[in-house]
Amino acid sequence: MNMRRTTIKDVAGAAGVGVATVSRVLSGGSASPETRERVLTVAAQLDYRPSALGRNLRQRRSGGIGLLLPDITDTFYGRVADGVLACARSAGEPVIVGTTGDDPEREAELIGMLLEQGVDRVIAIPSGDGDGWAPTLRAGVITVFAHRLSAGRDDIPAVVADDRAGVGTAVDYLTGLGHRRIAYLGGPGQQQRLSAFRQALGPLVDEDLIVVARGSRDSAYAAAAGLFQHRPDLTAVLAGGNLLGEAAVLAARELDLRIPRDLSLIMFDDVPWAELCSPPLTVIAQPARDIGYRAAELVLRGGTRRPRGVLLPTELIVRGSCAARGTSRSPR
Amino acid sequence: MNMRRTTIKDVAGAAGVGVATVSRVLSGGSASPETRERVLTVAAQLDYRPSALGRNLRQRRSGGIGLLLPDITDTFYGRVADGVLACARSAGEPVIVGTTGDDPEREAELIGMLLEQGVDRVIAIPSGDGDGWAPTLRAGVITVFAHRLSAGRDDIPAVVADDRAGVGTAVDYLTGLGHRRIAYLGGPGQQQRLSAFRQALGPLVDEDLIVVARGSRDSAYAAAAGLFQHRPDLTAVLAGGNLLGEAAVLAARELDLRIPRDLSLIMFDDVPWAELCSPPLTVIAQPARDIGYRAAELVLRGGTRRPRGVLLPTELIVRGSCAARGTSRSPR
């Protein structure tokens, strides 16, 4: 029952060599062909697995990569995580995952946990304004942001979708359809998109039509419903995330606003159900999985280069949730 | 730049005590009030964080918990993961996540990785027939299955939803509506549900109406489309997962089958988009998050008791995707 696990010493003994030799053979160091073969044979026979514990302690790094995201339940973040896991797996690296709930405090807590674990590489979708990340930098942890860039942190490379362009094409599309009162329904950490939205809309921008919810479903729904109730004159909404999009659809339905007749909707991120919705949702697709994968690549390559981050393209996928707004207002 | 991290030895030196005392103070051992306070003060001043590396090596266990699931992209598994993470976080334990893609080989590979990491607790949604789990048991790793139980493994406790009951009520509901030709659209690892389906249907069962897809979206769609094409006489479908349900909706739409007029659909698992779909989908809700949470509880409590697993209730949520099937067949 309580069998001691086979160590490198056992292998060394059984193969009649020193532990140093075994270690070298297994780490790809130099050794004579015959010793190498003998060691490998014995190791296989004993079903020896080098203990990451010993190795990590010796080289003072856990070798794992930490992944911090707001909510693993959200398909989008799930896809980012999937990309990270795929890349990490091909590199043989374990991934420690934590969810921040978009709470900087919780994020800091998790950062502490990762540091304690000796993780030396972290990928994060950052929550706060980025000053919670001083500890990782100080500890020499290679850090890469994904999906969002953090306000005050230009010293951390980030892999993000081209939000600016995405918002731009979406707004152009809507204005091209004749919309003038366009609302933005945002979530946490979307400064980029917000500024892009304001810029794209130019003189048309109406600050009252910009609403920012917290991360939760309830908050998103409340924000959407409040927006629709207070401003029945708006004709189009840009939802900055699939949770917000979902909330918009539900709130619209609740208030008897028909999409797209009464309200045009564009949602950030192409999720599977966008096509199932009625009407199918026009979306700004983001390469979620690629974001994760590229971030993992970056973090695995090491912080030597300074690629200053990666910008991935977005794509407007037109389905059925936007309608033209003629000069004649539908009286409703 | 290359600062050595502060160790317990530094704290001991600065506080004028031995390392053993520091360790005791920090692990809640006995110490005189004054020394305790001094050590804590110094530790705080130096911003000392005990290294999990050293501790893990010493007690020969990483203290982390491993989580293996088929696909982190799937909302359902995401919710299970969320439950696990929540419980693990409250216990301060890191979680190493891996995705198996429902591939036993890949699963075995990941198990190896977890063992190498010295993980001593694993939660898994198992992929294969369960003989890939011999290594963890042999290594004394506390293992708990979630969501599925593995064929040959009755020595591993499992936390699962009451599939049998869920299938039963769904089938009863459909037969109550007059349906006779009911299909089952299944995925990997659903022996439980399949047998429950056969049993609930009794003499009505038609083996040709039972289709099992692999885990992917494509495979699910192919299975659904194939089923609908080959058997236009079926009137109801039970989809054993949200991926399958999605595929069923898409395939039905493609083949111009109207839900629920031409085809009634019940889907396993209540996902957010079930309500957004048109018509809203009738589902069998499973407590996904609870499954994860309870599994984590089980695995954290340790393998001492033998609770033989946990069975969580399911609930049929009736929405709009099922219609009564009168005695008169709609001629179509």
Add this chain to the structure above:
DNA sequence: CCCGATATTGGATACGTTTTCATGCATCTC
């Protein structure tokens, strides 16, 4: 044939922690 260079090898050390054990000291009991 000898010497220097090179390749291979194993002993020893260090990584940071927990835990055992022995020691010293104060208090308690009879």
Add this chain to the structure above:
DNA sequence: GAGATGCATGAAAACGTATCCAATATCGGG
């Protein structure tokens, strides 16, 4: 007051590995 008991404490060992370093074996050139 002497022995017993308890507590706080620190030295040291161990966990499993990678790597430094010295020692040995092998080889080539002169």
